[in-house]
Amino acid sequence: MPPRTVLIAGAGIAGPTLAHWLTRHGMTATVVERAPALRSGGQTVDLRGAGLTVIRRMGLEAAARNAATQEAGIRFVDDQNRTKAALPADAFGGKGPVADLEILRPELSSLLYEHTRHDTEYLFDDEVTALTDDSDKAHVVLKNRGERSFDLVIAADGIRSRTRDLVFSDTRTRGFGLCTAYFTIPHRPSDGRWARWYNAPGHRSVTLRPDNLGTTRATLS
Ligand SMILES: Cc1cc2nc3c(=O)[nH]c(=O)nc-3n(C[C@H](O)[C@H](O)[C@H](O)COP(=O)(O)OP(=O)(O)OC[C@H]3O[C@@H](n4cnc5c(N)ncnc54)[C@H](O)[C@@H]3O)c2cc1C
Known part of the structure; x- marks a missing residue:
């Protein structure tokens, strides 16, 4: 056959x-x-x-780890970039908000x-x-x-x-009212290897995530 x-x-x-x-x-x-x-x-x-x-x-797995973003973890910061909480990549056995293996799509x-x-x-x-x-x-x-x-x-x-x-018919996706813009910006040495997350008043947030290609992945939600 x-x-x-x-x-x-x-x-x-x-x-x-x-x-x-x-x-x-x-x-x-x-x-x-x-x-x-x-x-x-x-x-x-x-x-x-x-x-x-x-x-x-x-x-x-080894190839994926070679291509990983190598983020140190995530810091929740205030509007002055002061750390309020920090969760390293190995927190919760590597299963925290930033996992121990993160890779660009x-x-x-x-x-x-x-x-x-x-x-x-x-x-x-x-x-x-x-x-x-x-x-x-x-x-x-x-x-x-x-x-x-x-x-x-x-x-x-x-x-x-x-x-x-x-x-299949009727496969519409349903919005939940959350809008996020994703974009890539230059990485500065002062950005370091930590992802940062700032929650602003009015249901807004900003995240910055260093990648392994010399840039930073940013979101505005
Ligand atoms: C902006 C963004 C940010 C994300 N961030 C995260 C994150 O932080 N963490 C996380 O875990 N996941 C994240 N994801 C989710 C993750 O990228 C997706 O879950 C993953 O890419 C899904 O894989 P997939 O193969 O199902 O679809 P996709 O990766 O979307 O691949 C679908 C492919 O199908 C192709 N295609 C589309 N229509 C057709 C067609 N009619 N015929 C043939 N080919 C077609 C597309 O060109 C594409 O290459 C994110 C996704 C996006 C879009």
Whole structure:
């Protein structure tokens, strides 16, 4: 029997991870990614719990630690930058607000892609525009590459997945009234290796997190 073929939509974190495990279990994985190349956006992801177990079982823990942001922990500061409380990265057994293994989303994505690209077919700059299931195969139409058929299609194309919308109706996301702007600013030596969090009056907050690329990841909420 030929290996089962699986199409995964999305080459972020979940997509390449699935490709690894499905290939390991004898399947042939194809990943279709809407962007023309791996997306370089995203902030810090904490690898803990199940995520850490998965990365360990993939043999990628050392590589993830090499690419980690190396934050010392998090300090809650006042409007004069005075520390009110400090939680080091090893607080709560490394499972505190800043975990002992924090990695930028694009660094993690790239690690997973490099680990899987030799035995996974990656189709960049494409997406599924139609999907039908005849109970034997799933037939998809790829926007730029036409029709293909797979044994299984998995939507791993993020929170606003269009692939999921092709299968399920009423998948709207619901807002909770919290708005956060994420951006990257230069890192100054005086910023140090601690993340900082300032809660201002009026439900506002600012966070600054040093990364491993010489910049600081900032949020305004
Ligand atoms: C701004 C931001 C900050 C975050 N901060 C944190 C944090 O501090 N800590 C933490 O733990 N987690 C954080 N996260 C969450 C973490 O990044 C996500 O949980 C993680 O990236 C989800 O992985 P994913 O593979 O499901 O989706 P994604 O990483 O979003 O990847 C989805 C991929 O699918 C592609 N795609 C989209 N539509 C299609 C389509 N129709 N067809 C094909 N491909 C498609 C996208 O281009 C993308 O490459 C943050 C996320 C964001 C966006």
